[in-house]
Amino acid sequence: MSDSGNNGNWGDHYPVSCPPGSAKSKDIDPVYRLTLNNPPTDEDFHSHKEANLRYPPEKECEACAISVFTDFDQIQKAKKKIALFKNRGHIIKGKITKETGVVSEPDHKSHINWWVYSGVEVKMYFKDNTQS
Numbered sequence: 001m002s003d004s005g006n007n008g009n010w011g012d013h014y015p016v017s018c019p020p021g022s023a024k025s026k027d028i029d030p031v032y033r034l035t036l037n038n039p040p041t042d043e044d045f046h047s048h049k050e051a052n053l054r055y056p057p058e059k060e061c062e063a064c065a066i067s068v069f070t071d072f073d074q075i076q077k078a079k080k081k082i083a084l085f086k087n088r089g090h091i092i093k094g095k096i097t098k099e100t101g102v103v104s105e106p107d108h109k110s111h112i113n114w115w116v117y118s119g120v121e122v123k124m125y126f127k128d129n130t131q132s
Helices: 057-063 072-081
Strands: 028-035 066-069 090-096 101-103 111-116 126-131
Touching: 028 072, 028 111, 066 072, 072 090
Parallel strands: none
Antiparallel strands: 028 066, 028 090, 066 111, 090 126, 101 111
């Protein structure tokens, strides 16, 4: 059941009450993202929902977020485990600024959900260089 999100800051694909109230605006530098392209393209920064990837229905809000990691070692482990990225993926370095959206607290593997404000060009916050 999607709606226009909880206000005009979010894309039309956001469900009601998403992002969660616990998400906060903050600066985080560095963050790391897995991409398929080098240099990254706009499509490398689509959420699961925008990319029409499968996700559990109860995870619709998380599927609207962009996944990043704060720890380089943890994203290297994720790259090795995710078949799509294992052999042809890249790790890029960037930053989150509080003007770009809101984030969840990092989990035990340093994973963060980043709900990006509508109109933000996420690619501009990442360097074109990749790390493998």
